[in-house]
Amino acid sequence: MMSVTPIPAFSDNYIWLLRQDATPDVAVVDPGDASPVSEALERESLALDTILVTHHHPDHTGGVAELVKRYGCRVVGPAGSRIDGIDEPLSDGDACRILGRRFEVLTVPGHTLDHIAFFASGTPPLLFCGDTLFSAGCGRLFEGSPEQMFDSLARLAALPEDTLVFAAHEYTLANLRFAQAAEPDNALRDRFLAECQQARSLDRPTLPSTIGRERQINPFLRAAEPGVRQAASAQGDAGSSLATFATLRAWKDRF
Numbered sequence: 001m002m003s004v005t006p007i008p009a010f011s012d013n014y015i016w017l018l019r020q021d022a023t024p025d026v027a028v029v030d031p032g033d034a035s036p037v038s039e040a041l042e043r044e045s046l047a048l049d050t051i052l053v054t055h056h057h058p059d060h061t062g063g064v065a066e067l068v069k070r071y072g073c074r075v076v077g078p079a080g081s082r083i084d085g086i087d088e089p090l091s092d093g094d095a096c097r098i099l100g101r102r103f104e105v106l107t108v109p110g111h112t113l114d115h116i117a118f119f120a121s122g123t124p125p126l127l128f129c130g131d132t133l134f135s136a137g138c139g140r141l142f143e144g145s146p147e148q149m150f151d152s153l154a155r156l157a158a159l160p161e162d163t164l165v166f167a168a169h170e171y172t173l174a175n176l177r178f179a180q181a182a183e184p185d186n187a188l189r190d191r192f193l194a195e196c197q198q199a200r201s202l203d204r205p206t207l208p209s210t211i212g213r214e215r216q217i218n219p220f221l222r223a224a225e226p227g228v229r230q231a232a233s234a235q236g237d238a239g240s241s242l243a244t245f246a247t248l249r250a251w252k253d254r255f
Contacts, residue, residue, distance in 0.1 A: 002101055004126065004166060006205050007040050009033045012170040013059055014207065016128060020099035025049040027098050029118070029128045030168050034063030038070065050098055053077035053086070054130030055115040060168065078107075081114035090116060108132045108156065110149025111139030117156065125163040127211070129156060134167045135196075135209040136189070137175030138220040140253065146246035150223075153245075157221045161212030172196050172206035175218075178255050182219035182248055183227045189217040219248055 007015040009032055016029040017040060027050040031037050041048055048071040051064055061083055064075060068085055076096050079089035088096060092107035096118075103118045111131045118128040131139035132149070133156050141149055176193045183189065192213065196206040215221055222228045223244040232238040236247035 002099065002120075002126070004164070004208070006207070007036050009036050010059060014166070014168055014170065014205065015063075016166050016168075018099060019046070020101065023099075025099060027052060028067075029166070030054055030060035030130060031063035031067055032059035032061065034066035034070070037063060037067060041071075047071070048073045051075045051077075052098065052103075052118055052128065053081075053083055054117060054128065054132075054168070055112045056081050056083045057112065057131070060130065078114040078116045083114075092116075106155060108152035110141055110144035110146075110152045113143045115144075115152075119159060119163070121160075125160050126166065127156065127159060127163050128166050130168050132156065133165060133214065133218075134169060134175055135165065135172040135206055135214065136179045136192075136218050137171055137252070138218075138249070141249060146249060147242060149249070150242050150245045153220055157211060157215055159211050161210065161215065163211040164208040165210060165214060166208050170200075170205060170207070172209075173200060178252050179217060179219050181255070182231050182251070183222065183225065184231065185227055186217060192217050220245060223248065 003019050005017050007017055009015050015031045018027040024047045026046045029052045074087045075085050076088040077083050077086040079091045090105040094105045096103050101120050103120045106117045108115050108117050120126045179189055199206050219228050223241040229238045229244050232244045232247045235251045237243040
């Protein structure tokens with residue numbers, strides 16, 4: 001059984017630590033800072049086997065070189081990326097073994113052009129999606145187009161509804177405040193907001209979410225819904241699902 005636990009970093013990053021059963025070998029996803037990873041490894045007498053990287057931004061890669069130097073671990077990440085030190089470059093449809101479990105690679109451009117996600121089917125399915133999909137939100141478009149991000153999110157939304165979504169940032173409360181404006185009448189979202197407020201008051205993460213929950217509460221996955229389209233129409237073009245999505249993303253940038 002694979003367990004996943006968060007290692008907090010910076011102000012709102014999560015570096016996800018993967019462990020299979022009770023073995024000391026572990027993997028980490030998007031280590032922007034080596035220090036909290038090393039502290040966790042030493043505290044629990046763990047051995048770093050693999051680093052997974054979703055995209056090139058420094059808050060996801062800044063600790064890679066130091067961790068490789070210290071632990072001699074392998075690095076898997078996007079093919080054709082500017083990231084230094086990738087041992088196993090991966091493209092869409094490729095697969096890799098992480099602690100004995102098979103992960104499929106999905107290319108999900110939009111936030112960056114090199115962005116990939118790692119998906120493991122099984123019980124439960126696991127998704128490490130970096131900065132593409134957040135709980136109740138999605139990443140900013142730093143390099144890609146609205147069309148690319150729209151297609152990337154649709155691809156992730158098509159995964160099994162019980163898929164656990166391990167996004168890279170604790171953005172949920174801010175995203176839910178925007179979701180209230182983008183879809184005022186959503187009782188499921190309001191109940192989830194109350195749950196998240198309680199979790200954060202206890203300093204607990206709001207993640208992982210699930211694909212099923214995100215389909216219900218995330219406005220960026222709900223651009224075809226009449227309530228979302230109506231709210232977006234007051235901000236710009238909402239003539240199609242793609243146009244609604246693009247308007248939502250631009251609205252969120254200035255929200």
